[in-house]
Structure formats: C-alpha cells, structure tokens
Amino acid sequence: MLTAEEINEIEAEAGHYPKREAVCIDALKIVQRHRGWVSDESLRDIAGHLGMSPTDLDSVATFYNLIFRKPVGRHVIMVCDSVSCWIMGCDRMREHLHKRLGIELGETTSDNRFTLLPIVCLGCCDHAPAMMVDGDLHGDLNPQKIDTELEKYK
Amino acid sequence: MTSTTEKPLTQNMRLDGSFLDLPAYEQTGGYHAIRKVLSGGMTPKAVTAEVKSANLRGRGGAGFPTGLKWSFVPLGKDAPDPTYLIVNADEMEPGTFKDRLLMERDPHQVIEGAMVAAFAIEADIAYIFLRGEYTLAAERLSRAIAEAYQRHYLGKNILGSGYSLELYLHLSAGRYICGDETGLLNALEGKRANPRAKPPFPPVVGLFGKPTIVDNVETIACVPHIINNGATWFRGLGRTQDAGTKLYGVSGKVKRPGLWELPMGTTVREILEEHAGGMRDGVKFRGLLPGGSSTPFIVEQHLDTPMDFTEMPKVGSRLGTGTMIVLDDGTCPVGMTWNMIRFFARESCGFCTPCWSGLGWAERILKSMEDGRGKPGDLDKLASQASMWSPGNTFCALAPGAADPLQSAMKYFRDDFERHISEHRCPWR
Numbered sequence: 001m002l003t004a005e006e007i008n009e010i011e012a013e014a015g016h017y018p019k020r021e022a023v024c025i026d027a028l029k030i031v032q033r034h035r036g037w038v039s040d041e042s043l044r045d046i047a048g049h050l051g052m053s054p055t056d057l058d059s060v061a062t063f064y065n066l067i068f069r070k071p072v073g074r075h076v077i078m079v080c081d082s083v084s085c086w087i088m089g090c091d092r093m094r095e096h097l098h099k100r101l102g103i104e105l106g107e108t109t110s111d112n113r114f115t116l117l118p119i120v121c122l123g124c125c126d127h128a129p130a131m132m133v134d135g136d137l138h139g140d141l142n143p144q145k146i147d148t149e150l151e152k153y154k
Numbered sequence: 155m156t157s158t159t160e161k162p163l164t165q166n167m168r169l170d171g172s173f174l175d176l177p178a179y180e181q182t183g184g185y186h187a188i189r190k191v192l193s194g195g196m197t198p199k200a201v202t203a204e205v206k207s208a209n210l211r212g213r214g215g216a217g218f219p220t221g222l223k224w225s226f227v228p229l230g231k232d233a234p235d236p237t238y239l240i241v242n243a244d245e246m247e248p249g250t251f252k253d254r255l256l257m258e259r260d261p262h263q264v265i266e267g268a269m270v271a272a273f274a275i276e277a278d279i280a281y282i283f284l285r286g287e288y289t290l291a292a293e294r295l296s297r298a299i300a301e302a303y304q305r306h307y308l309g310k311n312i313l314g315s316g317y318s319l320e321l322y323l324h325l326s327a328g329r330y331i332c333g334d335e336t337g338l339l340n341a342l343e344g345k346r347a348n349p350r351a352k353p354p355f356p357p358v359v360g361l362f363g364k365p366t367i368v369d370n371v372e373t374i375a376c377v378p379h380i381i382n383n384g385a386t387w388f389r390g391l392g393r394t395q396d397a398g399t400k401l402y403g404v405s406g407k408v409k410r411p412g413l414w415e416l417p418m419g420t421t422v423r424e425i426l427e428e429h430a431g432g433m434r435d436g437v438k439f440r441g442l443l444p445g446g447s448s449t450p451f452i453v454e455q456h457l458d459t460p461m462d463f464t465e466m467p468k469v470g471s472r473l474g475t476g477t478m479i480v481l482d483d484g485t486c487p488v489g490m491t492w493n494m495i496r497f498f499a500r501e502s503c504g505f506c507t508p509c510w511s512g513l514g515w516a517e518r519i520l521k522s523m524e525d526g527r528g529k530p531g532d533l534d535k536l537a538s539q540a541s542m543w544s545p546g547n548t549f550c551a552l553a554p555g556a557a558d559p560l561q562s563a564m565k566y567f568r569d570d571f572e573r574h575i576s577e578h579r580c581p582w583r
Contacts, residue, residue: 126411
C-alpha cells in the first residue's frame, strides 16, 4: 500500500505531464525516498496506482541506476570512477573503502550502515577524486579525509 | 542592463560559493531581457533572428547553431499545441563540470535564458532536466523557480504580457544516455531512455509528439546577454570566427585544476599553461582530451590551436564541452582508454548492436592488455570494432563518441599499446 503522503507527492508531480505514466520515474523516486528502496510490492503498488503493468514499470525501474531494486544501507556511498577521478587515484580510494568497510561494490555492511556503489562522473573533476554520500558531494579525497567524512554518517 | 563585460556568464557569481537570489539577480540587471521581449520590444521571430545572428552554437558538445534549431519550430495559431522547451542539465560527460557551476551559483540566469528561449519558440511548457546527483543545483533551482513564480516571471499572463509559461524541474534517475537529445525525451515521458530514430527531429516531433527544443545549460545562459547587448557584441566576444565566451575547464595532474570563462577561441596552451598553471612538478604533459571523454586526443604539436568549434576539427578533434582532461607521463594511456571505454560500455542503453556488443568486447580487450594478457592482433581487433561505432551504424552519438578517444589513443600512443602486449604487463604498474 502506498501511503497518503506518497500518493500526494506523486499526484503533485503528475500534474507536470500530459500523460499519467510519465510520472512513473518520479513515483519510483518518491517511494524510494520514503522506504530506502523499491521492493516488488512497492513496484506493484506504484504500477497499480498509475494504471501500468508491473512489468512495464520494472523495465523502467531497472534501467535507471539511481532506482534501487534491492535494499540498501542507511547511507549510500557512490564512488566516482570516471576518467578524471581515475587519473587522480579513485582506485586507491575504492580499495580504502573496501578495506575500511569490509564490503565490495554493490554490497552493504552487516550493520546496515553503508552501501557502496560506483557512479559515473559527478562533475567534480577539478577536485578529483570524488564521492557522494547520500546527497552530499565530497571532493579532494584521500584515505584520511574519507575516514573523517564517513564518521558523520551514523 | 548587463554591462558589456568579457565574462557575461560568471561576472556576478560570488566567490564564497553562495548563489544569487532573485533580488540579487535583478540588481545585476537580471530579468531585463525577458522584460524587454515581453513588453513588445521583440517578436519571437526577432529573438530567434538575433540569436542566429549572434552565431550562438550549442555548448553541450555538438555545436549545432542554436538560432537555426529554434527556427525549425512551427509558430503561430496553426502550430501543434503545446510546444516544449527543455534545458538539458544532465551533465554527465566524464571530465565535464561546467553546467553545475552555472546552476549552483546563478540559477536565475538559467531560468531567464529558458524563458527567453521559450518565448522565441512560443513554448507553453518548459522543463529543466537535471541529473539526480546534482543535489545542490536541484535545491537552488527549486528555490529560484519558486521565487520567479512569486514575482510573476512564470505562470499565466507573465507581467501582463499575455504570454504564459510553466517551468518544471525534473530530477532524473541516472544514466548517461539521458543526456542524448531524444533519450532525454523518452526519459521525460517516463520510459527507458533509448534514443529515437531521426527524422522526425524534435523541433517538429519531440516530447509527447509535440515540437520541442532541447538546449544545454550554458547555451541557454548566453541567451539573456545576447538579447540585452545584441548579436554584434556577442560575436565580438570570441577571438576567432566563433562567437561568445566559453566555460573552459581543466582536470588531471595540472597545478591548478579549475574552470574559467574566457573568450571563445582561447588557445589550448593558454588555458593549460596560464590558467591551469601547467603540469604539476614531477610529471610531463603527454596529451589531452579537449572537451570530455567523447573527444579525440590531441598532443603537444596541437597546443596552439584555438579551442573553438571551427579550429579543433582541423587538428582531428572537437571542442566538445570545452573541459579538458590531461594525460601526464605518470599515467598509463592504455589504462586511461580502458577507463573511458568501460564507462561507455556500462552506459550503453543496449539498443544498437555495435554499441552494446562492441563496446563490451573492446573493454575486455583493453582490460586484458592492462592485466598483461594482451595478444598480438588485439590492436587490429580494437581498430575493427571502433570502425563500426560510426554514425549511421548506431542511433545516437554514444558509440561514435567512444571511438574518438580509442582511435586517437591508438594513433598517438601506439608504442604504449604495443609495449603492453610485448612485455605482458602494464609498464605503469
């Protein structure tokens, strides 16, 4: 079941488009903001609300990398691995995160605190290497700075 | 009125990183251009003619003449309804970080540009299509749009002119391919962002089948200044035959990576050496991609080329987004190429076979070279693959954009590729 709040938010966005199914990406993002990810049940509920088939909606949901079809931790770390960050040492940053968190890309820590994902260029190339934690951009990374920043996310 | 300065796009930005709210933007002459056109100073056709005469070309990478694109939109009472204007704020070309600055520091400049462009094509609805990761830009644009509605710059019967425009901010859910013009249209319609076959072209059949113009953020930000100061002034800003200023960026191992608004046609060398401070101590310059990952490498002998739409192709490359990525002698050119091809392979939408199949194949060959498993004949295989990523074999520019860095890397750094194979290792590891 979608909550009244979720439905209100979806309907507010739906008014921006002439066709109802056009709001489906916004709807996926709204539900994910409230629940952390999009479960099969949430997917069916959104599809039902918009009059779409769950299969059609899932083909959209699985296309976009910021829609999570698996549970994620309380905080999502996205490490940029595009070319400017690669030149400036993003592989070392990723290895540091692997060691510190004990997880590989695509995994979540056992205490459910962090999920680690790769991301394409974050547009922070003059302060490479960079990562994004939840919505916060962190540039000029080094292992010490990563440790300090991650302490802020409990 | 905006003063005629050399840096129209960035002159008012605050050094502390905060943004100009509506009163601050108005104090710098903001919303003068939209007031000028809405008060009857210019017809939609006159606005388009001015932009055409200004020789404004798309800053998203392709360089298509903006006024010419607008002129393809049907106008008048018999035109299809509604018409859409879309600001492409899906900045995701690796190495590119220019539009983020414009949206974060001066969001009203982007909004006013969108309004003037919308007026010129008689659009009823405008969207800013923003990548989801640009959270600060989203926050500031949302606030600026709300301010603009409150001050009646947006909505019905704007400033009593009879012209109405709704402007919505759409936050995307990821994927590089959404930055492609028609991939973007599908994403905005709530579909997978596969690019569309052309023709028909979006100015005639675009979003929801209606006439649509899609313009890059930096392109749109130029528009109010052209209206305020005129086409002749704008053309005069450039150092070469190409007009205006350009946000040039440099990343990689240079002394001062950064972003600067400079006259269009500033040479590669001036940007690299004077503004970015040259190479860091201990490393030497080997080459650079002039405008993001989809542009071909240039090397030392090309550094005195003006960075513009006309001159860069003469040395086998392109202006692209104007944000350079520098390769130094401490960085492996094969590894760098592998990184970029991996990006393109991962971001392929999966629609065209040369792209989804060929990019993955090339990525695996490059990875095997990096791991010391490269074989004689691999370079021929890479060349053969890249030759199939050409316009006409694919619906969009993703795969052709991947061919550019690969083919040029194999041309300028061939010895390095061959060493990987003959030495069975990456010499930089």
